Amino acid sequence: VTGALWGGRFAGGPAEAMAALSKSTQFDWVLAPYDIRASMAHARVLNGAGLLTAHDLETMLAGLDSLAADVASGAFVAAETDEDVHGALERGLIDRVGPEVGGRLRAGRSRNDQVATLFRMWLRDAVRRVSVGVLDVVDALTTQAADHLDAVMPGKTHSQAAQPVLLAHHLLAHTHPLLRDVQRFQDFDKRAAVSPYGSGALAGSSLGLSPEKIAAELGFDSSAENSIDATSSRDFAAEAAFVLAMTAVDLSRLAEEIISWSTPEYGYVTLADAWSTGSSIMPQKKNPDVAELTRGKSGRLIGNLTGLLATLKAQPLAYNRDLQEDKEPVFDSVAQLELLLPAITGLVATLEFHTDRMAELAPAGFTLATDIAEWLVRQGVPFRVAHEAAGGCVRKAEERGVGLAELTDEELAAIDPNLTGAVREVLTVEGSIASRDARGGTAGTQVAGQLDRVRGASSKL
Ligand code: ARG
Numbered sequence: 321v322t323g324a325l326w327g328g329r330f331a332g333g334p335a336e337a338m339a340a341l342s343k344s345t346q347f348d349w350v351l352a353p354y355d356i357r358a359s360m361a362h363a364r365v366l367n368g369a370g371l372l373t374a375h376d377l378e379t380m381l382a383g384l385d386s387l388a389a390d391v392a393s394g395a396f397v398a399a400e401t402d403e404d405v406h407g408a409l410e411r412g413l414i415d416r417v418g419p420e421v422g423g424r425l426r427a428g429r430s431r432n433d434q435v436a437t438l439f440r441m442w443l444r445d446a447v448r449r450v451s452v453g454v455l456d457v458v459d460a461l462t463t464q465a466a467d468h469l470d471a472v473m474p475g476k477t478h479s480q481a482a483q484p485v486l487l488a489h490h491l492l493a494h495t496h497p498l499l500r501d502v503q504r505f506q507d508f509d510k511r512a513a514v515s516p517y518g519s520g521a522l523a524g525s526s527l528g529l530s531p532e533k534i535a536a537e538l539g540f541d542s543s544a545e546n547s548i549d550a551t552s553s554r555d556f557a558a559e560a561a562f563v564l565a566m567t568a569v570d571l572s573r574l575a576e577e578i579i580s581w582s583t584p585e586y587g588y589v590t591l592a593d594a595w596s597t598g599s600s601i602m603p604q605k606k607n608p609d610v611a612e613l614t615r616g617k618s619g620r621l622i623g624n625l626t627g628l629l630a631t632l633k634a635q636p637l638a639y640n641r642d643l644q645e646d647k648e649p650v651f652d653s654v655a656q657l658e659l660l661l662p663a664i665t666g667l668v669a670t671l672e673f674h675t676d677r678m679a680e681l682a683p684a685g686f687t688l689a690t691d692i693a694e695w696l697v698r699q700g701v702p703f704r705v706a707h708e709a710a711g712g713c714v715r716k717a718e719e720r721g722v723g724l725a726e727l728t729d730e731e732l733a734a735i736d737p738n739l740t741g742a743v744r745e746v747l748t749v750e751g752s753i754a755s756r757d758a759r760g761g762t763a764g765t766q767v768a769g770q771l772d773r774v775r776g777a778s779s780k781l
Contacts, residue, residue, distance in 0.1 A: 325407045325431070345398035347648050348405040354438040355409050356388045358517060361537040362429055362529075369528045371428075376421045383417035404644075406431045428529045430521035432551040432639040437517040439647060441538060443560050444512050446654045447505040451781070453661030454502050454567060458495045458778045460668040465491040465771055469764065471675040472682045472749050473588070481685025484749040485762040487678060488771065495774050497570040502781045504563040512556045515540035519547030522638035552638040554628070554646045561628050564653040565621040571664055572618035575611035578667065582608050587677045592670035595663065610667045617656045624649035682749045686714045688724055691746040691755070692739075701738050709736035723747075 327333075334342065363380045366372040372380070387409065390396035402408035414422035465488035475485035515538060518524065518531025524547040525531075531543035544550030581588035591608055599605035631645045689710045696706035712735040717724050725747040732739040746752060757763035 324401070324403070325410065325426070339401075339403070342403055344404045344644055344647075345402050345408060347651060348435075349398060350651065351405050351435070351438040351442055352391045352409060353388065354441040355405055355434065356384050356391065358434065358437060358441075358534070358538060359409070359413075359425060360384050361534045362517070363425060364537070365529045365533055366424065366427060366527075368530065368533070371527060372424055376424065379417050379421050380413070380425060383413050383422065386416055387412045404431070404435075406434055428520065428525040428527040429517070430519075430551075432521050433516045433519040433547070435643075436519070436551055436554075437515055437538070439650075440512050440514075440516070440540075440556060443557065443650065443654075444509055444539075447508060447560060447563070450564065450567070450654060450657050450661070451502045451505045453657065453665070454498050455778055455781060456665040457571070457661060457668065458498050458774070460665045461491050461495050461498075462771060462775055462778070464668060464671060464673070465767075468673055468675065469768065469771075471673065471678060472753060473678040474681045474684065474687060475762070481681075481687050483687050483690055484682040484752055486753055486764065486767050487673065487675070489762040489767045492767065492770055492774055494570070494574045495778070497573075498567070499774070499777055499781065501563060501567040501570060504566070505560075506781070508556070508559050508563055510541075511559065513539075513541040514550075515543045516547075516550035517543065519544055519550040522548050522551050548638045552635070552640075552643070554632055554643060557646050557650050558625070558628055558632065561621075561625040561650050561653055564650070564657060565618070565625040567657060568614070568618035568621040568653075568660070571660065572615045574668075575608075575614035575664065578611040578671070579608045579615070582606075582611075587674055589674065590672040591667065592672070595667040595670055608667075610663045614660050614664055617660060620656060621653045624653045679749065683723065686717065686724055688747050688749070688752055689714050691752045692724065692743055694755075695743050695746045696736070696738055699738050701736075705736070709739060712736065713739070 324333075333339075360381055363372060363377055363384070367374065367377040387396060390412070391409075396412050398405070398408045399411070402411065410422065410426065413425065416422070468487045468491075471487040472484050473487045473490060474481050475483045475490070515531065515535035517534045517538070518529055535541075535543035578589065578591075580586050582591050591606060593606075595610050596606045597609040599607065628646060628649045631642055635642055692710040692713055693703065693706040696709060697703055701709070713724055713727060713732070716731055716735065717727055720726075725744050729741045732741065732743065746755065754763050757765055759766065
């Protein structure tokens with residue numbers, strides 16, 4: 321048996337370059353276990369429709385069982401002549417049960433409905449694995465937040481010193497997008513849980529088979545409403561590719577910060593030896609390669625998404641062979657995240673924070689200027705005026721080379737008559753942070769509540 325699934329109307333085999341172009345076993349082999357499971361369900365449905373005797377069903381299921389074991393052990397692999405995983409597995413089945421029984425399995429199905437179904441099955445499992453890995457990153461971030469509940473740091477906008485915040489608030493800020501990514505994966509699953517099996521090549525099956533039964537057996541919520549849509553749409557794959565890319569982008573934003581934080585200019589963190597690399601020439605180097613590969617690979621995942629969308633955009637209904645290009649980008653996005661997630665989890669979990677350094681920098685760049693303005697507002701001064709006055713304080717302090725709290729009573733009064741020495745009570749990093757205690761703010765009380773909620777949400781996902 322050669323594994324060819326067609327040939328009746330052809331006088332000769334495909335040209336060598338044709339076969340080479342057509343071949344997909346080098347990447348679609350990961351679908352093999354799903355293909356076999358679906359074949360088992362299909363065999364039962366054939367039997368239910370009176371198209372396969374009980375005896376033949378038994379033979380076929382035993383053959384598929386042994387094929388599954390040989391695929392798992394690596395004893396059965398794709399041959400040079402196999403076009404794709406579906407053809408290869410039919411060859412393997414026929415090798416085991418003979419052409420008389422093995423040749424009956426393909427009735428009422430097409431590789432078009434098969435591959436659309438198997439890809440969904442693979443992807444639903446894959447995003448569950450990825451979600452677990454994302455939640456591990458969230459766990460590492462929340463643990464670091466819990467271990468540094470009092471630590472302060474310079475909060476920035478435009479990469480410039482803005483207002484002091486709690487380190488825990490900043491770390492938790494990275495957990496929220498990641499939790500939303502996991503929610504997006506779960507949302508994706510609702511739409512992916514519709515089985516195309518039974519759609520045939522495009523028009524459905526005439527053999528009285530039950531798509532609903534196969535759908536249920538393969539863990540789908542339902543079977544497709546429209547066989548043309550089911551065999552030709554890949555928005556489920558694009559949706560997954562988007563969430564995978566979004567996850568990579570969210571990790572990349574964190575990675576970018578860790579790269580900066582580990583420079584001597586920042587000095588916020590030291591990376592653990594196990595999660596950094598050295599240089600082949602500069603003996604002193606300790607490089608943040610995990611974070612850089614995260615940042616770099618996020619570009620690759622964005623490319624996988626845009627490439628897939630471009631592949632889809634001009635295809636008429638129904639199945640076109642272009643669709644064979646749908647799998648590699650998505651497989652790759654999953655594979656890259658499966659490499660990244662444990663590494664970034666390890667990197668984050670072992671970051672050593674230099675909280676003294678961060679505390680020292682927290683007020684630098686006059687980050688308490690907003691606190692002066694808000695103190696004035698509490699004295700009844702309009703914010704426009706208060707903003708001007710606080711700006712005047714920054715100008716004066718900069719001119720004298722001192723901090724805002726070092727301005728004298730006379731200097732304050734000269735800037736604005738409402739400014740008295742009492743303003744100094746808000747000119748500490750701790751006071752500034754503690755004052756931002758409305759929901760969502762950086763005050764310790766708020767951050768402690770947030771930490772509990774993040775842990776609760778993460779454990780429910
Ligand atoms: N290997 C193909 C794919 O991945 C499925 C085969 C469909 N081939 C065909 N000639 N209809 O999309």
